[in-house]
Amino acid sequence: MAHKPIRKAIFPVAGLGTRFLPATKAVPKELLPVVDRPLIQYAVDEAIEAGIEQMIFVTGRGKGAIEDYFDIAFECETLQRERGKDLSALEGTRLAPGNAVFLRQQESLGLGHAIWCARDIIGDEPFAILLPDEFMKGTPGNGCMKQMVDAYEKTGGNLVCALEIPIEQTPSYGVIDPGARDGVLTEVKGLVEKPALGTAPSNLILPGRYILQPGVMKILETQEKGAGGEIQLTDAMASMIGQQPFHGVTFDGRRFDCGSKAGYIEANLAMALERADIGAHIRAFATAELAQG
Ligand code: G1P
Numbered sequence: 001m002a003h004k005p006i007r008k009a010i011f012p013v014a015g016l017g018t019r020f021l022p023a024t025k026a027v028p029k030e031l032l033p034v035v036d037r038p039l040i041q042y043a044v045d046e047a048i049e050a051g052i053e054q055m056i057f058v059t060g061r062g063k064g065a066i067e068d069y070f071d072i073a074f075e076c077e078t079l080q081r082e083r084g085k086d087l088s089a090l091e092g093t094r095l096a097p098g099n100a101v102f103l104r105q106q107e108s109l110g111l112g113h114a115i116w117c118a119r120d121i122i123g124d125e126p127f128a129i130l131l132p133d134e135f136m137k138g139t140p141g142n143g144c145m146k147q148m149v150d151a152y153e154k155t156g157g158n159l160v161c162a163l164e165i166p167i168e169q170t171p172s173y174g175v176i177d178p179g180a181r182d183g184v185l186t187e188v189k190g191l192v193e194k195p196a197l198g199t200a201p202s203n204l205i206l207p208g209r210y211i212l213q214p215g216v217m218k219i220l221e222t223q224e225k226g227a228g229g230e231i232q233l234t235d236a237m238a239s240m241i242g243q244q245p246f247h248g249v250t251f252d253g254r255r256f257d258c259g260s261k262a263g264y265i266e267a268n269l270a271m272a273l274e275r276a277d278i279g280a281h282i283r284a285f286a287t288a289e290l291a292q293g
Pocket of ligand 1: 111131134172173174175193205206207208232233234259
């Protein structure tokens, strides 16, 4: 069955990033680098690889640097070109004209509210959501969103990435109540946002990648506040279960929670070790450092 293609993605980037203060006092957390690429660039690359054309950034006050980042760096590019310097590092940082939309979530009312802010740009098409502080490292040419779009072509409906974590960590996440599993697909029977310790229906969480039908916007319009007093995307998605196919996709790759300091450092180390330019140096350094105890 042919489903409408996924052409649009929402990147919620309005969060204050307080866990990384003071680094995030004047720099949006989405621009913090993993080695030398900002987190948001990895998420955008992941979307482009999955065939997504239009990137919708839901930003907030103090996040203007993200908009500049995806524009031409006029002075820098002109100077470097005049000096005959290599500009390849900037490849993929400029989005095609008309393919980047920036809008503001004025108040921190929750992820569900941030998504709802993009309702008129989404219109009546299914769309993707990528939370950039979840760094999903797929296999080469087959990132997390690409894997989800491939699954969507078979299932249609709503899809979330599904990830197993230690059960004691579930109170920090949206959690799936799973049904039957078939290969990478798990039926979603229920969803709960940030369950209290010991009450999670499974250890299968939502690591911030979604493909949703546009009907979720109507639900979000009247969605009551949920966990943490915020309008939760998870609660709105839960209302769609049973009305349309709803699946979790087990992703082939590694996930780093770059919303936490430990996850961010892990991502930097893992990516640095893979680099042709600095990998060997970092491996030798890390080995020597660890040997010192
Ligand atoms: C959000 C979502 C949650 C999801 C998590 C992934 O929570 O509400 O369902 O599991 O992102 O990082 P937040 O981290 O914004 O509290």
